[in-house]
Amino acid sequence: MPALPEFDYEATLAACAAGERAAMQRLYAQEGGRLLGVVQRIVRDAALAEDIVHDACVNIWTRAARFDPARGSARGWIYSVARNLALNAVRDGARELAVDDDTAAALDARASLEAWHDMADAFAWQDSAGRLGPCLEQLEPVRRNCILHAYVDGLSHNEIARRLEAPLGTVKAWIKRSLAALRECMG
């Protein structure tokens, strides 16, 4: 993967906080596509994903002044704004109500379980993921998949259990232990 040109997220947020519209536009040009990809993967609806990215951008613009670089990375903050909106949208019951055939088919089509190794190669995982890569590699594949299904696909405990055909309690325990292991590994 070619190295991306350096983009100064902190400076861009500071410029947004100062009311520079061009900074917001640069940020959108830089991250809009991936933000939309991340959100759409979670909500699985293109129109809703655009609504959420819209809301996220408005939020980022209005709350940029409150971003504190001492507490975390600027890019992490940007994604947390969008992911939280997306997760709130799907967690409030709608999806739990009816994981119907369409949804199941969509999940199958994605075949993320099998795709894990392909993705790892395609994305030069070890290089791009920093300390996360080796720490994820230390997890058993099924536990790693729990983490990925949750973070990337936005699946709930129940949905992961169905997806992996594993008992719900087991999935919950896997996730707890995986998180503890990742934190120990990464600090």
Added chain:
Amino acid sequence: MSTTKTGNIPPERHALHELAGEYVLGTLSAARRREVEARLADDLQLQAAVHAWEDRLLPLTGLVEPVASSPRLWARIERSLDALAVPAPRPAPRRAWWRWDSLALWRGLTAGGFAIATLLAAVLVGRLAEPPAEARFMVVLVAPDDKAPGWVVQAGASGARQVELIPLGAVEVPRDKALQFWTKAEGWSAPVSLGLVTPGQTLRVPAGSLPAVQPDQLFELTLEPRSGSPTGRPTGPVRYIGRAVKVM
């Protein structure tokens, strides 16, 4: 922090990091998410734990392919940012400010947040849709000025179709006026009337003559003369407006 071993951390710290981790991962239930969000306002330790998890897991966003956004999205964001820069835009009343494509109306709505409306829709689906298989589209109709949700529309995407307009609370209508229910999908030349609304009562409209509801289809309630719009088009101010969101 990098040298911290979990073995040295008291159990309540474990619980904190676990909660923060599951929050960022996204596996908490809606109720637990709201609890965490409420605590985050003033719990500095939880804030720090959440930020640490956000940064730890951020590289996973690299597993998702970017999606090309529609050219309209940035334009829409810009309109919302414009609207924020000008507090409370008030369109001149003599312009057709009830129009479906009224910029001011949508500015207000978009700044208020479609995702919030969607979230409300999701909550309401949980309460209202039994059996859930029928309701495939939800619309939360909000007041254009304060975005207060007033009505929910449920519509089946296929099969025996009906559109239900469900009140969320009491609505006051002047004695000589009535609320009229309209819808317009993309490509339609004008809104179609779905009938007059009795405040506080659910309106069920057999939608057999209408095409299936589409994502983003607009629904609104306008204030009209007591017997309904004399022209067959909305003539009065929009009291509630929203657009269809697909629910699974």
